[in-house]
Amino acid sequence: MRTPISYFLLVSALLFTIGTVGVLVRRNALIIFMSIELQLNAVNLALVAFSRQNGNLTGQVLAFFSMVVAAAEVVVGLAIIVSLYRKRRSADVDDASLLKG
């Protein structure tokens, strides 16, 4: 193992940021959702990297839980997007601004 763990962390940071920027700049609800998935995965990477660094499996367990929860979240989230689309004929999150003050 020659690769320093911090490299993985930096990759994780970059991916997370890319995901964040994606959430901020994209309007398509599905792509925003994908960006969120990217963020989650970036965090998973960081968790597994920490697990490696600390020499125990806790980080991997946490990443495992994160994946399971992500699966549940995707299912519900996509259902919401589908019903949003049925209502508004659009997957643009800017169109769903009912809460505008």
Place this chain on the structure above:
Amino acid sequence: MNILAPFIPAIPLAGAAVLLLTGPRWRDRSAGWLASAAVAVAFGLAVTVFGTLVSRPVTLRLSHVSLFEWIGVGSFRVDIAFRVDPLSTVMALTVTGVGAMIHLYAVDYMRGDPRYARFFAYMNLFVFFMLVLVLADNYLLLYVGWEGVGLCSYLLIGFWFERKTAADAAKKAFVTTRIGDSALLIGLIFMWSRFGSLDFDRVLPHAHALANGTATVMAMLLFAGAVGKSAQLPLHVWLPDAMEGPTPVSALIHAATMVTAGVYLVVRSHQIFEASGVALTIVAVVGLVTAIYAGLSAIGQDDIKRMLAYSTISQLGFMFFGAGMGAYSAAIFLLVAHAFFKAVLFLGAGSVMHALPDEETDMTRMGGLRRAMPLTAVTWVVGWLAMAGIPPLSGFFAKDQVVAAASQAGRIGLWYAALFGALLTALYETRGTFLTFFGEPRHRGHPHDPPSLMRTALVSLAVGAALAGVLGLSATSGLLPKFLTPVVGPTKEAVAGPSELVLSIISVAVALVGILTAWLVYLSGRIDWMALRVRFASAKRTFQRGFYVNDFYSGAIVGPAKLAAAFVAYVVDRRVVDGTLTGIGRLVSSSAGAARRAQTGLVRTYAVGILLGATAVLGYLVVRS
């Protein structure tokens, strides 16, 4: 046996509760029978209690029955407690006895009313509150009864609330008496601040220690309550209007309950009035003025029930006058006697109305009814003569004692005035009698005597009215005065004026003069009283309208009050109060309007916020470490 005392009010209460909860299930007249039975049982209990009381030595004729502690705040303690003493027993007997007869009368009178059971529930409740009032052992419980009586009068006067006049009269009665009630409540608070208690036993024995002015204020506050409840000037206006209720209600209000409460209160609290001195005089003057005023007004009435209402006011005036003269037992005597003969008169009037088409109450359209309704006429005549003060009927002794008290106290001016009042009493009552039962018939339809049940009530009460005089053949040694002595003290010795016998003769003479005058005008045929009405139309109208007191009130008090209310409603409330509130609302909403710009509704804007926060927190952590 004094443990029975709480049951005296409890049984009518139970009757009321049963009737209120199960009212519609009672068929035909059963509800009326039940209510009458409840009051009758209460009367029986009162008699029992009275019996035990009489069997005791004079000094021991007082007992308290405390049910439980009602209010206990610090040193302030009020119990639900009843007091059995001569005064309360007499009152309870009167209330239940006369009340029972009125209930009995109403069983038939109210027959067919769609709210029959409810009527009797209210009646029972009325009796219950009145009994609480007279049997209470402290002022607060008395006040409960006091207010309850007001409530029941409201419910019963407005019993036929479909009629606007009835609803208005009920409101008027309630509001007008409330003025007095408020004064009474203030008086009670004042009393508590002075004595730290509201128990009779802890207030009245110490009343003489009060400073003169304090006593006057306290007495006047109590008297204001009495004035309201007993329809004395200037708060009498509700009573004539109260005739809108069913006649048994009027009888109950006038004879047994409600209006007598004021007299009872004054007599019960006489120590406070005596401590003031001037207060008693005020009571006497107010009573006398009311008596004369109401007497004059009664002469002007064509409506039989209004005439009786003014007569009640005037008789109550006499009671207050008696109390003000210090003749408390005479006042109570008059109260009892009045209960009988006024009940007779009212129920007789009810029978007449019942017999005539369309509930006729205008006496100018009656006349000669004695042939059609002999029994009613006989009982009425008993009531009339009793009221007018013809011996040996009860009214004679009672009124004679009251009037004589002035003479014996050496207040000749007041005595003359009282005699004038008595003259007026004889005059207007005779007028009413002649117009209704004598002379040529002017009525429509074919009147007849009421059914047997109503007749029974009429006869019983007439007998009472005739014989109640035995209670007080003499002001000093009569049964009632002696019985009441432990409470009100012995009747004052005469200090001036002619002897009792002379005074009695003068009284009878005055009554006869009144009767003769009325005969001359209304029955002899020598004077065309109809033409007289036209000739003295303005005087007639003044009398009829009760010297325009009512109109004065609506002009001088109600009008400005309405204006003030409008001012409060449309200026103070709308501009100031609402303005402040809407101002606050506008402030909030405008600041919210500014703040809501942050709420774009766009998820991505919020996400920027989240990221900003995350960056800031992380930055802080990095910089700090």
Place this chain on the structure above:
Amino acid sequence: MADWYAFWLIAPISILSAGAMVLARNAVHAALLLIVNFFTLAVFFLILGSSFLFVVQIIVYAGAIMVLFLFVIMLLGVDRPVPLTERIRGQRWIATVLGLALVLEIGLAVRLGLGLSTGKVPDFSRVNAGGNVRALARVLFNSYFFPFEVTSILLTVAAIGAMLHGRRNIAEEETVDTAVGETAT
């Protein structure tokens, strides 16, 4: 040594695919790029000694979640390219600046915490003795049993919730096939 090459082979693909995903105009392309990214992450997991997460990443993310995404994209017909214009004023600038700030901060944090080039990585073979799956299961079913069970409930609830959410009420006659010229009864 191999992990070094593997890392430098995979990391650029990972970051480029992520960036391209965010910039993709077509949702399907974005999804495909994300799948690529997930594969690279799977390889990272393998390098980091978690062969279980490596497979699970492929099964769950690539095999299930992204298929679901594609499915929804195709079902909704939102697969046409969309213009990437921005309607919220300043959003892109803020996003860029904050994103850079975030990367810098995390970089700083990593430098402060681990150091950027420390090669000192503890031995993992003892931890993974008997295979990564067995080791992970031991931890999972001993220390984290309760969360594990709770997660199962979460999954059930999510499945039911999604079913109810996505369901449309279809009239019964719509479900009956009718031959031409015949009317549904």
Place this chain on the structure above:
Amino acid sequence: MILAAIDWVEWALMVGRVVVIFAALLVSVMLVIWIERKVVADMQMRVGPNRAGPAGILITLADGIKLFFKEGVMPVTADAPVYLIAPIASMVPAMLAFAVIPFGPGITLFGRHVPFQISDLDVGILWILAMASLAVYGVVLAGWSSGSNYPLLGAIRSSAQMISYEVGMSLGLVAVLLTCGTLTMSQIVAVQGRHFHVTWLTWLPKWNLFVQLPAFLIYMTAALAETNRPPFDLPEAETELVAGYHTEYSGIKFAMFFLAEYMHTITVSAVGVTLFLGGWHGPQFHAVAWLWPLLWFLVKLYVVIFALVWVRATLPRFRYDRLMAFGWKFLIPAGLVWVLVTAASIELPAIRGNLNAAILIGSGTVILLALLWPLFTGSPQARALEGQR
């Protein structure tokens, strides 16, 4: 780590194995296509391919050459990059799944042990599942990127079908890994090398087929659906969807789909052989010891493939809603129940050593009988019709 522990010789061997196995796979595909056409023809009393080569064995090669030289037509509405990726995405998972299949115990060359297996991952079964779950991409992307309606419908149907049956398949595999207690393929094969302890059954190898019969049935059914083979070939139901997701494909790209499909068939058969039929186990001989396992493996593989072809020739195509209902309402519950039974049998205290096996075999037999019962009595519908008459 796995990657770290490999030196250049290992690299060379690895590349060698990959090439050999890939080549063998391609040849196998040709063979399987020929077998299928021949067998189906025989079953339908036809001649089948008989021109190219002896008994038409080169028919596939000829077809391939034809397709290779055909013009590749791409619809204008197609999404070019995805359109090109789709056939590859279809082929790659089928091949990758082979990476964990052991063909034999291996051979010792130049003092090194060379296993007949590309990589013996410690997550072998999961790897197979992962690859199975990726297979859906080829179909979905092909259907979508064609920019045409029939392919899209076929793709959506297909993806729904494949995802659904994946669950059932994984439940079958879970039962296997529960009995074997390992995820590693070579160890699963090793476990199946043992024999039963019961006296009169010692000759019988402890193949998972015997202890996990319901799991085998579940797996094979799901595998048929996964590979879009009849009777689950809805994605390409010609009568409804022209040709399903690859309607718009032609030439070499179409050939790749074709290739991928048969590769998949071979893969699932190979997995079935490995997990349930004892893998390369069989009577071993000392002469050319390395060859026999390979041979046994291939024999079993072709038996399974023959069975699949047989099924194709026998059963009609499912209706779509029945297919989904079967997957969700029968296969998955059955799989869950079977996993429970298996888990219970493992946890029960082993009184006589083989109790768990006995339980599994017993309940498996009961289930099998229940399934086969209609064969002897006729289907309920048929009986209902009888009754009407």
